[in-house]
Amino acid sequence: MRFGIMTLIDNVPDAASGHLLTPHERLHEVVELAVLAEELGFDAFGVGERHGPPFLSSSPPTVLSAIAARTHRIRLFTTVTVLSTLDPVRVAEDFATVDQLSGGRLELTIGKGNAPEPWQLFDRNPDDQYALQEENYELLRRLWSEEQVTWSGRFRPPLKDATTLPRPYQQPPTIWHGSATSERSVELAALWGDPVFAANVIQPVANYAKLIDHYRARWADYGHDPSAAVVGSGGTLYAAADDRTARREFAPYYEAAVTARDVPGNNTPFRSLDEAADHGPALVGSPERIADKILQQHVAYGHALQFFSVDSAGLPFHRKAEVLRLTAAEVLPQLRHELPDALPWPSAAAAPPAPSPATEGVR
Known part of the structure; x- marks a missing residue:
């Protein structure tokens, strides 16, 4: 199994102290967290996309480029890119640039999104969200795998002999399909033979397992090798020396986060940390408890990638760092x-490559 850290770059007051970082401080904290994750041997770092308060993650390619400049091995994920509201030409260009700057470390995760702001900001009709997702995805695939693309669809002007630049460093980057509840999203992944990423944050484990089972069934229906289906999973993380300490320290942060985000479509039935x-x-708990729970979830999901979120209600950086180190x-x-690993990535713990003569001295 591979392991990563993910963030939506929410910026809210510390639930314990009330201290609020400036946007400048919070964005730089994300870059430092990614650097620390690589130093500690994590395999990936992910930045999601949101377009309303309290989130500062409206531009994941910019943040990932900053992280690319400070890291060497760690895979750079989007968790997720709201492709249903974006122009796939712009997505192809922006993230191919990240892929080039990082030396081929990009992993793009797409999703239709579950927040209202992008539909208003980008003048899209939410009734078209699935059709937009499917059309934009098919065009993005072509833009990354072909040159001189001629295309027409429902939602954007046609293209004639279009080649996006730069071309991706990878040929092409992997595209994951993220979903919290939608069978239609995992259906698209199964159709094209792509990996899926289950949020594993809000709903009961059984709900995510049902979604993943549907993905695997449809994967087989489309004639793909069942052993080649790849699943990733997320999860809120807080580790301490023992369960009691972890719950005592993290409860105010969890419960503040639940209260702040109690909105339709983005709430949870688990109103307390104990639940x-x-x-x-x-x-949440001791290292032993966390490891056991991931093993239990692996029985349900069969996942090869485990992401952790350490962002909750302004948890301070030093506490996040302690959690990651433990x-x-x-x-x-x-x-x-x-x-054992099921993803063919280089080790995040490997030594950074020596600079080539063409780039030596360029810093």
């Missing part, structure tokens, strides 16, 4: 032993 840790997907030291080794 979320005991009966939901939250990964997880890297005591959770990841056990899981890597019991769940």
Whole structure:
């Protein structure tokens, strides 16, 4: 199994102290968290996309480019890119640039989104969200795998002999399909033989397992090799020396986050941390408990990629760093032993490459 850290770059006051970072401080904190994740041996870092308060993640390619400049091995994910509201030509150009700057480390995750702001900002009709997602995805695939693309569709002007630049460093980058609830999203992934990423944050584990089972069934129906289906999963993370300490320290942050985000489509049935840790997907407790819970979820999901979110209600950077260090030291080794890698990525812990003569001295 591979492991990553993900963020939506929410910027809210610390639930314990009330301190609020400036946008400048919060964005730089994200870059430093990615640098730390690579130093600790995590395999990936993901930045999601949102276009309304309290999130600062309206431009994932910009943030990922900053991270690319400070890292060497870690895979750079979008978690997710709201492709249903974006121009696929712009997406192809922006993320191919990230792929080039990072030396081929981009992993694009697409989704239709579950927040209202993009539909208003980009003048899209939410009734068309699935049709937009499917059409934009098919065009993006062509733009990354072909040159001189001629195309026409329902939602954007036609293209004639269009070649987007730069071309991706990879041929082409992997595209994941992210979903919290939608069978139609995983249907698209199964049709094209792509990996899926289940949010694993809000709903009961059984709901995500049902979604993944549907993906695997449709994958087989489309004639793909069942052993080649790839699944990723997320999860809220807070690790401490023992379960009691973890729950005591994290409860104010979890409960503040639940209260702040209690809106239709983005809430959770688990209103307390005890409920979320005991009966939901939250990964909160001792290293042993967290490892055991991921192993249990692996039985349900069969996932090869585990992402962790350490963002909750303004949790300060030093606490996030402590959680990552403890997880890297005591959770990841056990899981890597019991769940060998199924993704063909270079090791995040490998030494950075030596600069080539063409780039040496350029800093």
